[in-house]
Amino acid sequence: MVRLLSLAALLAVSVSARAATEEPGFFTHGLTDVQYAWSDSEQSWLKRGPDKLRFDETDQDELQLGRLGLELGYAFDLQSVLKLEANYYLDPDSSLELTEAYFQHRTLGAGSWRSRYKLGVFYPAISMENTGPLWTSPYTISSSAINTWLGEELRAVGAEGRWTWIGDEYNRSKHRFSLFAAMFCCNDTLGAMISWRGWSIHDRQTGVNGTLPIRELPAIVYADHSREFEPFMEIDDRVGFYGGMEWDYARRLKLQFVYYDNRADDTIRQDDQFGWRTKFGQLGFHWQPADSWDLLGQFMRGRTIMVEDVVINDFESGYLLVAKSWGPHRLAARVEYFRIIDVDGNSFDLNREDGDSQTLSYSRLFGRGWKLSLEATRFFSDYAARSHFGETERRTEHELLVSLRYYF
Amino acid sequence: MTWRVSFCLRCLSALSALLLSGALHADFLVEVDSRGALEGAVVTARPVDGRVEGPSPPATVSMVQANRQFDPFILPVPVGVPVDFPNRDDTAHHVYSFSPIGSFELPLYKGDAPHPIVFDKPGVVPLGCNIHDWMIGYLYVVDTPWYTQLSHNSARFENLPAGTWEISIWHPAIDHLPTPAWQVTISGTGQSETLSLDFPFASVTQPEPPRERFDERGDY
Numbered sequence: 001m002v003r004l005l006s007l008a009a010l011l012a013v014s015v016s017a018r019a020a021t022e023e024p025g026f027f028t029h030g031l032t033d034v035q036y037a038w039s040d041s042e043q044s045w046l047k048r049g050p051d052k053l054r055f056d057e058t059d060q061d062e063l064q065l066g067r068l069g070l071e072l073g074y075a076f077d078l079q080s081v082l083k084l085e086a087n088y089y090l091d092p093d094s095s096l097e098l099t100e101a102y103f104q105h106r107t108l109g110a111g112s113w114r115s116r117y118k119l120g121v122f123y124p125a126i127s128m129e130n131t132g133p134l135w136t137s138p139y140t141i142s143s144s145a146i147n148t149w150l151g152e153e154l155r156a157v158g159a160e161g162r163w164t165w166i167g168d169e170y171n172r173s174k175h176r177f178s179l180f181a182a183m184f185c186c187n188d189t190l191g192a193m194i195s196w197r198g199w200s201i202h203d204r205q206t207g208v209n210g211t212l213p214i215r216e217l218p219a220i221v222y223a224d225h226s227r228e229f230e231p232f233m234e235i236d237d238r239v240g241f242y243g244g245m246e247w248d249y250a251r252r253l254k255l256q257f258v259y260y261d262n263r264a265d266d267t268i269r270q271d272d273q274f275g276w277r278t279k280f281g282q283l284g285f286h287w288q289p290a291d292s293w294d295l296l297g298q299f300m301r302g303r304t305i306m307v308e309d310v311v312i313n314d315f316e317s318g319y320l321l322v323a324k325s326w327g328p329h330r331l332a333a334r335v336e337y338f339r340i341i342d343v344d345g346n347s348f349d350l351n352r353e354d355g356d357s358q359t360l361s362y363s364r365l366f367g368r369g370w371k372l373s374l375e376a377t378r379f380f381s382d383y384a385a386r387s388h389f390g391e392t393e394r395r396t397e398h399e400l401l402v403s404l405r406y407y408f
Numbered sequence: 409m410t411w412r413v414s415f416c417l418r419c420l421s422a423l424s425a426l427l428l429s430g431a432l433h434a435d436f437l438v439e440v441d442s443r444g445a446l447e448g449a450v451v452t453a454r455p456v457d458g459r460v461e462g463p464s465p466p467a468t469v470s471m472v473q474a475n476r477q478f479d480p481f482i483l484p485v486p487v488g489v490p491v492d493f494p495n496r497d498d499t500a501h502h503v504y505s506f507s508p509i510g511s512f513e514l515p516l517y518k519g520d521a522p523h524p525i526v527f528d529k530p531g532v533v534p535l536g537c538n539i540h541d542w543m544i545g546y547l548y549v550v551d552t553p554w555y556t557q558l559s560h561n562s563a564r565f566e567n568l569p570a571g572t573w574e575i576s577i578w579h580p581a582i583d584h585l586p587t588p589a590w591q592v593t594i595s596g597t598g599q600s601e602t603l604s605l606d607f608p609f610a611s612v613t614q615p616e617p618p619r620e621r622f623d624e625r626g627d628y
Contacts, residue, residue, distance in 0.1 A: 023500070023517045078502055078515050078539065108502050108538035109513050131624055138623040172536055172544075251542065251618055291619045325619075371623055407622050 033066030054202035069134040097207020139332040144319040151205035158184030174250040181243035188264035191276035191304030199338035219349040226272035236265035314341040328365040355381030436565040448482040449579035453554040462553030478545025481614040490524030502538040581612035
């Protein structure tokens with residue numbers, strides 16, 4: 001661990017950080033995140049246990065590597081940029097995961113409309129929370145249940161267009177109306193984690209080359225499903241889509257609606273993974289009544305189906321986050337709930353979940369890139385799948401996280 | 409927010425303003441009761457009866473980008489005087505205008521000071537930045553060498569020659585309003601006149617840039 005931390009420090013110092021829009025050419029950014037976790041969770045899902053947070057009580061002996069994140073890019077000019085983002089983790093196994101890799105072109109200038117196009121692997125811009133470098137949240141260490149799930153399982157491998165009305169060219173409006181739409185592939189297994197692990201809260205994002213551990217649920221054993229879940233697979237050669245709209249007023253208020261459908265064929269199985277047909281709608285908002293206050297939230301509801309009569313789950317979650325900043329200090333509080341409604345009623349694969357979580361986070365920025373955060377989380381879940389292991393379905397976890405990040 | 413504005417124009421120290429040539433000049437003070445709502449407004453004077461030689465224009469003027477804002481918010485530019493756009497920010501800007509008197513787009517990387525732009529007609533040139541869309545600034549191109557700007561509700565013309573002058577004021581807050589021009593005769597003796605803009609208008613000030621933190625990113 002110490003060697004790794006030295007490597008992280010060396011990497012951070014040796015890479016010359018430059019802003020992406022500073023001048024044409026190559027640029028690099030990144031962050032190192034070292035964490036200490038105190039947790040009363042028995043065994044984390046990352047170790048195939050029943051608990052939902054990233055760390056558990058066995059992790060208290062040493063410092064943890066939250067991540068080593070690196071963003072490499074090449075700016076052709078102010079309009080076109082090529083970006084690659086990767087994260088290195090030690091848990092559950094040492095892995096370097098490619099989280100985003102895309103080409104972006106945006107139009108600047110004439111007219112009342114602007115457009116932005118992305119081609120490659122990218123996050124749909126539907127998180128109100130994860131607006132920091134490498135899709136981190138500037139408010140808390142762990143993301144909300146919704147965004148934890150998006151970071152684990154959802155990525156677009158395809159093309160996205162975004163068109164924004166910015167008002168009359170002589171007199172720019174304070175209103176911005178955007179429409180966006182994308183076509184993508186390779187997210188056909190989306191839905192498995194929230195069904196077979198349930199909702200979770202953490203800060204670990206999966207790369208397109210990454211896999212996630214799944215417990216030996218009866219359905220997994222019966223179907224001889226792989227014990228490593230692959231979120232980013234194309235198994236049916238069908239194209240998925242999402243689309244939405246956003247209204248922004250004077251950068252103070254943002255309202256967004258998005259509809260997503262991976263259009264996966266839920267009858268297909270390939271390489272010991274199943275197709276999961278997953279659709280959802282989401283409402284998101286971000287209100288900044290002043291520079292020092294942020295109020296944001298997302299509400300999502302959807303359905304995932306795996307082999308029509310085997311798994312049909314409705315899922316739903318929402319959070320509200322309020323953050324107050326003063327100078328380099330920021331205090332953020334987030335409350336949320338999440339549910340899985342097990343519609344299929346199959347007793348050999350129980351997925352029902354009801355839970356809620358509260359997070360309180362304090363952070364402070366130091367100098368030109370250091371950030372220290374202290375975060376407390378309570379996570380309660382009543383998750384039926386635990387009964388397959390003879391465990392109590394209701395569990396409450398508490399976690400205290402300290403994180404020291406360096407952004408470069 | 410609306411303000412009613414009244415102008416008070418007074419000749420100051422006219423008697424002491426005699427130049428060596430013997431021609432009568434006066435320092436001329438324009439006062440505006442707008443409680444700061446027209447800060448930076450460009451006040452121009454034009455001789456009504458014939459041409460009078462004025463002060464020579466500056467060689468260049470600069471509209472700077474600093475702290476993700478235009479500095480100054482309003483820049484008076486004499487016709488024919490080159491305007492440069494130095495970028496003093498760490499980030500790049502993409503400054504544009506679609507003004508009928510001259511439209512342009514300038515990609516400005518850190519430290520860039522591209523070729524200056526010359527306007528050969530008077531008028532308003534609203535400026536924006538395509539990357540930081542809260543950035544708003546104005547060039548006001550004037551066809552008279554006699555111009556000044558309101559600061560703390562007053563603007564001073566130095567050594568305005570005696571004669572009859574037409575005084576005008578421009579500010580984005582009153583851009584589309586029927587702002588009158590006033591005729592004022594500078595006689596070289598003490599005089600005071602009060603003129604008024606008798607209509608309501610909404611205040612327009614330079615927008616503040618949003619907060620900037622290294623753990624947050626803009627979205628465009």
